[in-house]
Amino acid sequence: MFAISQSTLRSSTSKAADSLLKTCLLTVLAIIAFAANSVLSRLALAEEAIDAASFTAVRLITGALVLLIIVSVKSLRHRQSINLLKVVKPVSGSWFASIMLFIYAVTFSYAYITVDTGTGALILFGSVQLTMIAISLLFGTRLYLAEWVGILMAFSGLIYLVLPDVSSPSFNGFILMTLSGVAWGVYTLKGRHSQAPIMDTAYNFARTLPLVLVLIIVAFDSLHFTYQGIILAAIAGGLTSAVGYSIWYIALKGLSATQAAVIQLSVPIIAAIGGVIFVAEPITYRLMISSLVVLGGILTVVIGRYYSINAATKTTNETR
Template sequence: MLFLYAIAFSFAYLSLNTGTGALILFASVQITIIVAELVTGKKLLPVEWLGAFIAFLGFVYLVIPGLSTPSLTGFILMTVSGVAWGFYTLAGRGSQNPLGDTTYNFVRTLPFVLILGLVSIQDSRLSTEGVILAVVSGGVTSGIGYMIWYIALAGLSGTQSAVVQLLVPVIAAIGGVLFTNETLSMRLVLSSLMILGGILTLISGKHFFVQRAKNQTK
């Protein structure tokens, strides 16, 4: 699932712009995880549906300026990537050793990477700087991020994990403001508040109703 997510994601962005790709990816992730939860018999409270809707609406509002009609190939590849990441997330909820599992997952992708490298070597353009950046970004920082994500999943339900991931583009946008002098727009502020509000509604709302139900049964 990790390899399928990464390779489909990489090739999808050859024909998609950033906003459109992000919308397809995160929509696919959310749908995959929520459907998986429903199939396994877990029901969502109305407040959870509301929180998920508000958060996703905020995400759509954030990426609207970068939306364009996607190519069919790009759409299919990014959808596959989102579905793969959804299943990778669901599998990680049972991790007892996030560091070991993440390391093992990366190691198991190597045979697929090798095969892909051999198939595409004629079209490759390698540079020392590019290889170093790829290793640091893909093998080090992403690996650490995936490990932390597996740790976080222990305290999240499937639906919560799907919606919480909508914070990623917000964090990226804020990073752009802090480190690359991008403009802090009203759109970023409003969309961030909607996403955070949706996540808060999802998590605290469920906690409130569950606690109320317990109190009523006493």
């Protein structure tokens, strides 16, 4: 019996180690994909290889196609049929989530015309986290002192970033990227309790197609693109967005909410490094200082809540 127990323990430990390794690998790939979205967008738009509307359209169309293919393959493997009519029925995903996804994508593209890679990612993920915190407050979530301190730090960092200076982003770029972050934050919260995240994401992407058509019609006179621009947009949509999001959903199964939030804070730094390598952008002192303050503030919010809850729980248990 002892030998069997030892064997079972070794097997369990091995499985846990394999699961941890898989989670770490998938997480790294997903974070790189998120940062690559910023790099690809800036690379295509800053070099005027494609306009923002066309980039958005190609990205969303390619993302929808790739995700629907993934869903189809999964359905076939489980001997299920896929009904494309679900795109217009409230079966998977939602129209509200699709609208948020479209707003995120279109403002993201237009912002990256004037905003550097690292700066854009910093504004985006700062806005995402602050949006999620604000919505949580509206729904009655109580914030601890450490979380308030973190929020003030993050806002201070964003204000410092956009103060008049040659290295700060344009006002329009800042507003557009902030709107993009707010939309992505709402979209993320909308899908927190999804039972079939890949399926929901696929149909959310598909539902953006009518909005894409409207965008193309409105921006028709300013459309321009090259093969390079289309390829960059297709990679951003089909690989770093569609596949990247799918990988992230799988990785989330092995991550706590705190771990997932903290890990995402590395995206702006990776994006900034990618901007330096691939887009020849400089790393300015303003961006470095703002990054430290904003990311430090968000980290304070996430970690502060974790330790505050543990301290409160410990105090409650001791008084019983």
